[in-house]
Structure formats: structure tokens, C-alpha cells
Amino acid sequence: MDAELFPRERAEVAPGAVHLPDWLDGDGQRELLAACREWARPPAGLRTVRTPGGGTMTARQVCLGWHWYPYAYARTVVDGDRTPVKPFPAWLGELGHRAATDALGPGAATAAYDIALVNFYDGDARMGMHRDADEKSDEPVVSLSLGDSCVFRFGNTGSRSRPWTDVELRSGDLFVFGGQSRLAYHGVPRVLPGTAPAGLGLTGRLNLTLRVSGFPASAR
Numbered sequence: 001m002d003a004e005l006f007p008r009e010r011a012e013v014a015p016g017a018v019h020l021p022d023w024l025d026g027d028g029q030r031e032l033l034a035a036c037r038e039w040a041r042p043p044a045g046l047r048t049v050r051t052p053g054g055g056t057m058t059a060r061q062v063c064l065g066w067h068w069y070p071y072a073y074a075r076t077v078v079d080g081d082r083t084p085v086k087p088f089p090a091w092l093g094e095l096g097h098r099a100a101t102d103a104l105g106p107g108a109a110t111a112a113y114d115i116a117l118v119n120f121y122d123g124d125a126r127m128g129m130h131r132d133a134d135e136k137s138d139e140p141v142v143s144l145s146l147g148d149s150c151v152f153r154f155g156n157t158g159s160r161s162r163p164w165t166d167v168e169l170r171s172g173d174l175f176v177f178g179g180q181s182r183l184a185y186h187g188v189p190r191v192l193p194g195t196a197p198a199g200l201g202l203t204g205r206l207n208l209t210l211r212v213s214g215f216p217a218s219a220r
Contacts, residue, residue, distance in 0.1 A: 016179030137214025140178025
């Protein structure tokens with residue numbers, strides 16, 4: 001929204017979990033969207049993720065640096081076209097470090113970001129409560145939103161149930177979680193269709209999650 005009665009401000013949702021509204025300006029959002037569209041092209045492009053139980057995730061995904069599949073990482077798209085995962089660009093790692101610093105302060109992230117999960121949500125897509133627990137690092141997770149707003153549910157580290165806090169994430173918003181909240185459960189119960197900025201040119205929602213793998217050099 002261009003004008004609001006109460007402007008959105010930085011909020012600490014839980015210890016180590018911070019929401020920074022409008023972190024990416026319009027140009028930054030358009031540049032990131034253009035990159036996402038290139039990453040989504042085959043090979044190793046946007047895919048439907050299938051769970052071990054035979055179900056499918058409603059949000060489609062493309063990975064950079066390391067390919068995530070439930071519940072592990074590989075260097076190829078083992079659950080798709082089996083081609084090598086797309087590389088993780090250095091500029092995206094720099095963006096991740098800047099985001100972590102802006103949210104949590106200097107020194108919040110000390111290792112190099114080397115994983116990106118790019119999820120595309122249409123109006124009916126959801127993401128169940130889960131933890132980002134397949135990495136070997138406890139560096140903060142950086143989450144960037146583009147397009148339609150969503151309800152982002154940030155929970156606790158013990159279970160998928162309450163207590164949790166629902167946060168509205170809009171295009172350009174940043175959410176970072178580390179420290180005590182690094183392994184908190186979180187999900188997206190609802191997307192708000194038709195809420196993307198008119199000038200962005202995106203129908204639906206894109207979410208970029210940047211992580212540090214912590215994998216040994218021998219695995220690279």
C-alpha cells in the first residue's frame with residue numbers, strides 16, 4: 001500500500017526472528033524477479049516437489065547451489081531431470097549477508113551463503129509447518145518475498161502446534177531467523193491473490209530462502 005494509517009515497521013517476531021518490511025525497493029524487486037525467471041527455465045528448472053509419502057507440494061521450486069529434495073541435498077536434480085543444479089551466484093550471497101546484517105546486526109552471518117530455494121506459489125498454494133533442518137550450519141535463514149502477499153506463520157522450535165505468530169509478508173519484505181529461532185517451525189497457510197504491486201509484473205508469489213549449507217569442502 002502506498003499510504004497506511006500505521007506504517008509498517010521492523011518487528012522482532014521471536015528471539016532472533018526479524019521482519020523488515022519493504023527491504024527491497026521496486027528496482028531491487030524487478031531485478032530479483034528477472035533472475036528468478038531465468039533460474040526457473042530448464043534444465044534444472046522449476047519443478048513439483050514430491051514427498052516420500054507420495055504427496056506433492058503445492059508450491060513449485062527451483063534450487064541454486066545445492067538441490068534440496070525431501071529431506072536431503074544433492075548436486076543434481078535427483079527427483080527431476082537429473083541435471084546439475086544451477087550455480088549459486090556470488091551477488092546473491094552478498095545480498096544474503098546484507099540482509100542478515102540489516103536484520104540481526106553485524107556478524108550475524110559469518111559463513112558464505114551457498115543455497116537458495118526459490119518457491120513459486122499460485123493463489124491456491126500453501127506450505128505446511130516445517131523446519132529448515134537439513135543443513136549442517138546454524139547460520140541465519142534469509143527469506144525474501146516477491147509478488148502477492150501471504151500469511152507467514154512463524155512458530156516454535158518444539159512442535160508444529162501453537163504458539164505461533166502470523167505475519168503478513170508483502171512484496172519486497174525481508175524475514176530473517178537465526179539464533180534461538182533458527183530451527184523454529186514455519187509455514188504459509190494462505191496466499192492473498194491479486195495483492196502484488198501493479199508495476200512488478202508478477203501474478204502469484206515468489207519466495208527466496210537463502211541458507212548456509214555447512215557441508216564440508218569435499219562435498220562441493
